[in-house]
Amino acid sequence: MPMRVIRTGEIRLLWDGNKICALAGSDLQEGVAGFGDDVPEALIDLANRIRSEETTIWVPQSAKQFFEDGVLKCACPECGHIKEMSGFDEVIAYICNNCGAGVDVGPLQENDG
Ligand SMILES: [Zn+2]
Numbered sequence: 001m002p003m004r005v006i007r008t009g010e011i012r013l014l015w016d017g018n019k020i021c022a023l024a025g026s027d028l029q030e031g032v033a034g035f036g037d038d039v040p041e042a043l044i045d046l047a048n049r050i051r052s053e054e055t056t057i058w059v060p061q062s063a064k065q066f067f068e069d070g071v072l073k074c075a076c077p078e079c080g081h082i083k084e085m086s087g088f089d090e091v092i093a094y095i096c097n098n099c100g101a102g103v104d105v106g107p108l109q110e111n112d113g
Contacts, residue, residue: 003054006031009104011046013039022046024057032057062106065091074105 006025014021016035022042025031032055034046050057061077065085072085074094081098085091091105 003056004032005056005058007058007060009059011043013042024050060101060104063094063103065105065108072108074103076101076103078103 008025008031010024012023014023016033019035019037020039020042021028021033021035022039022045023031023033024046025033032046032049032053034042034044034049036042036045049055063074063077065072065074067073072088072091074083074085074091075081076083076096076098078101079096079099081096083094083096083098085094090108093102093104095101096103
């Protein structure tokens with residue numbers, strides 16, 4: 001079985017029948033889920049499944065945004081590609097046109113100097 005990589009920054013908790021489901025990923029097909037009678041049991045089951053299945057949870061990093069020569073730029077945390085955001089004062093998310101990753105962007109670093 002090939003190694004699965006699930007890109008997600010959060011674990012969701014929801015009911016599945018009368019069990020608590022702890023879900024990493026977008027849904028039960030794409031992601032990996034643990035089940036239990038309460039939240040700790042569901043999280044422990046999830047952790048055990050991530051360990052036993054050939055699954056890696058990849059937590060996406062936030063991109064940094066910065067001004068260079070008056071132009072807002074973002075550095076993709078996945079591939080390092082620098083994208084110019086001309087016309088924007090601040091961005092919160094974008095799609096990297098080099099690697100195609102959906103990138104969340106951290107707050108703009110103010111230059112205090
Ligand atoms: Zn990229």
